[in-house]
Amino acid sequence: MALLEVRNLTVSFDTPDGTVHAVNGLSFDLDPGETLGLVGESGSGKTQTALAIMGLLAQNGRVSGSVVFRGQELLGMSPGELSRVRGSKISMIFQDPDSSLNPYLSIGDQLIEVLTHHRALRRREARARAIEMLGRVRLSDPEQRMRQYPHELSGGMCQRVMIAMALLCQPDLLIADEPTTALDVTVQSQINSLMGELSEKSSTAILLITHDLGVVAGLAHRVLVMYAGQEMEMAPVDDLFADPRHPYTEGLLNSVPRLDQVRSGILNAIPGNPPSLLELPTGCPFAGRCLYAWEQCRQLPEFEKIDEDRFKRCHLDALPTKRESA
Ligand SMILES: Nc1ncnc2c1ncn2[C@@H]1O[C@H](COP(=O)(O)OP(=O)(O)O)[C@@H](O)[C@H]1O
Ligand SMILES: [Mg+2]
Known part of the structure; x- marks a missing residue:
């Protein structure tokens, strides 16, 4: 299960x-110990899902x-x-570590609490x-950090404290x-490798929400690509990068600067804007921005299984760019 x-x-x-x-x-499963990346542009419904x-x-x-x-x-x-x-089995870390920590309590008091x-x-064990x-x-010098207040730490340190806090109860789901x-690039990669390490060492499952496919590439086992609050594509991470099957995924991959060399895309934001969430189209929500939209896209495609462990919501059998290069 x-x-x-x-x-x-x-x-x-x-x-x-x-x-x-x-x-x-939206429908998806998350297995024990698995990291599922939930990706999509800003406003696609990731945070509200969480x-x-x-x-x-x-x-x-x-x-x-x-x-x-x-x-x-x-x-x-x-x-x-x-x-x-929530408190004991599911933990959550947010984008902004400063606002998640209590400014009036020392780091130690918050963790002990x-x-x-x-x-x-007991307090002594908890400490x-x-x-x-x-x-x-x-975090260097943990004993001293315990006595400090959030404003005395940098953003990256606060986020480490948040991760420590989230993991203290050994949650099943993070x-x-x-x-x-919110962190600068070097701290980002340190925190990311820390999360990867922690997920390997514990059996904590992670729902990793990000607009950044580069982050997902390094950490997730599977990826769910969201658009306008719906699933567009779901696949094991390597398959998604090597062989995206949905035009939106292809667009995202082309628009994100990535450290890995899975695909050498040109930097290109997807032109256009998502549909208004006040009045969703009845057909495919991405059709208005899709390079390959055709007549049939006025009907909403099913989110269908297309391969072992792969799903997509698109009427196209294959991406035209692929067909040409094949
Ligand atoms: N309390 C609210 N009232 C009205 N709209 C909201 C509220 N909270 C979020 N939304 C809207 O829900 C949509 C999805 O938001 P969100 O899940 O935060 O996107 P993401 O995290 O993918 O950037 C956005 O259009 C946002 O404006
Ligand atoms: Mg969000």
């Missing part, structure tokens, strides 16, 4: 302008579908039950565990939403 089974997840927001359809029938899983949507949000975690349906759980699951609250450890974890995320986007 998968660790996390998301089925037909739908998130919408009531606003004065109408209903914003942020996530539109928040819906965690039961943390804004007041004006509505959610439907199903989120089963370790056999338990999370949608519709009482806030009390949900916060127990997590353990005394969720693991019922030892916290110091050990700060060492594991490679949801990391753009964990390195």
Whole structure:
């Protein structure tokens, strides 16, 4: 059984302008120990997917579908039950580490609080565990860090503290939403390799949310490409980079500067804009920007299995660029 089974997840927001359809029938599984990359341009519904899983949507949000975690349906759980699951079995790290840490508490007090609250450890044990974890995320001089406050640390250090905090309870699932986007490039790659290492050493599954395919290339086992709140393509990471099957994935790969040499694309943002989430097209949401759109794209394609472990939502049998070069 998968660790996390998301089925037909739908998130919408009531606003004065109408209903914003942020996530539109998303389904995916995540296995224990697996890292799944959730990618897509800004506004494609990645963060709202994460928040819906965690039961943390804004007041004006509505959610439907199903989120089963370790056999338990999370949608519709009482806030009390949900916060127990969240705190001990699911952890989340956000883009902005400064705003996630409490500015008035020392790093040590915050880490210790997590353990005394969720693991019922005594303070002394909790302290030892916290110091050990700060060492594991490679913060120098952990004992001194324990006494410091968030403003005394750099952004990269705060994000390490967040990772330490997220891992303290040995969660089964870590949801990391753009964990390195706010950091400078060298710190980004340090944090990324740290996450890769931690996922290898523990059996924590990671839902890695990012707009950056380069990050996914190094860390994810599988990738789910989202657009306008829907799945466009899902594939094992190497297959996706070597042989994208959806025009949107191809566009993303061509537009992202990447460190790896999987494909030497020219830097080219995909022209045009995503459709309004207030009024989604009835057909393929990407058709308006797709190089290969044709008559049939006025109908929404199914998200279909096209190969072992590969899925796509597109009427084309193969990408035309591939056919030409083949
Ligand atoms: N509380 C809200 N009210 C109305 N619209 C919202 C709210 N929260 C998010 N949205 C909209 O939902 C869409 C998806 O947002 P999000 O999941 O944050 O995108 P991503 O993380 O992929 O950049 C965006 O258009 C965003 O403006
Ligand atoms: Mg986001």
